[in-house]
Amino acid sequence: MELESFRVGFTPTVFYIPGFITEEEQTQLLNHIYGASGSKWKTLKNRRLQNWGGMVHEKGLVPQELPSWLTKITAKICESSGLFPSAINHVLINEYHPNQGIMAHQDGPAYFPVVAILSLGSPVVMDFSPHLRLRSGDGYISKDQSPCAESYEPERDSFSVLMMPRSLLIFKDDAYSDFLHGISDSPTQCYNQVVNEAEALAYSNEEDSRKDGDKILHRDQTRVSLTCRLVPKVHKNLFKF
Numbered sequence: 001m002e003l004e005s006f007r008v009g010f011t012p013t014v015f016y017i018p019g020f021i022t023e024e025e026q027t028q029l030l031n032h033i034y035g036a037s038g039s040k041w042k043t044l045k046n047r048r049l050q051n052w053g054g055m056v057h058e059k060g061l062v063p064q065e066l067p068s069w070l071t072k073i074t075a076k077i078c079e080s081s082g083l084f085p086s087a088i089n090h091v092l093i094n095e096y097h098p099n100q101g102i103m104a105h106q107d108g109p110a111y112f113p114v115v116a117i118l119s120l121g122s123p124v125v126m127d128f129s130p131h132l133r134l135r136s137g138d139g140y141i142s143k144d145q146s147p148c149a150e151s152y153e154p155e156r157d158s159f160s161v162l163m164m165p166r167s168l169l170i171f172k173d174d175a176y177s178d179f180l181h182g183i184s185d186s187p188t189q190c191y192n193q194v195v196n197e198a199e200a201l202a203y204s205n206e207e208d209s210r211k212d213g214d215k216i217l218h219r220d221q222t223r224v225s226l227t228c229r230l231v232p233k234v235h236k237n238l239f240k241f
């Protein structure tokens with residue numbers, strides 16, 4: 001797979017791969033996810049999640065072996081992207097109902113700065129906005145406070161990506177460290193401005209639903225995502241932290 005051909009947007013570090021898995025693989029993954037023990041789910045205020053691969057601490061991972069139904073997919077992601085220096089060892093599975101989302105955030109420092117998100121179920125829009133510390137014009141001058149370092153304008157530099165079921169979104173480097181990412185908790189989302197409209201819609205039977213000229217996405221199903229990452233530091237023994 002030539003990753004370069006899947007680059008989207010203006011930040012050079014976002015890749016969108018439509019149809020990364022088949023319908024059948026999607027069904028199998030959902031069966032495994034919903035077949036997992038009920039105690040595997042952790043319920044948060046605005047979504048549910050399953051944590052696979054062990055506990056992530058600031059200083060590293062206390063590992064737990066990934067099940068083979070997950071390593072099958074993480075190995076495919078590693079191989080086809082060529083972006084991970086060693087095997088993906090952590091997968092977070094998030095479940096969102098149509099009125100649920102995830103607050104704008106940055107992924108923690110324990111992870112290698114490449115994220116691969118596999119989407120299942122309902123389509124959704126993910127929004128990226130420059131990190132506050134890098135914004136110009138509101139007191140946050142620039143990266144490391146250095147006068148010549150890069151700064152971002154939220155209006156100009158924010159962007160969104162439409163994530164269709166079975167797609168893989170990869171972001172790294174600048175998009176990982178200089179931007180926050182999040183999903184609104186609205187059951188309808190506007191996708192006028194997404195950076196990958198052509199790529200996403202080519203693979204979907206999403207009807208073109210418009211309101212006042214806006215292209216509207218109706219999240220009418222549950223969405224499940226697999227956030228696949230590498231925690232480089234692995235602690236075999238919790239007490240050796």
Ligand SMILES: O=C(O)CCC(=O)C(=O)O
Nearest residue numbers: 092094102107117225227
């Ligand atoms: O569900 C998603 O697509 C995003 C999840 C995410 O950002 C995270 O788990 O850190």
Ligand SMILES: [Fe+2]
Nearest residue numbers: 105106107181
């Ligand atoms: Fe995240």
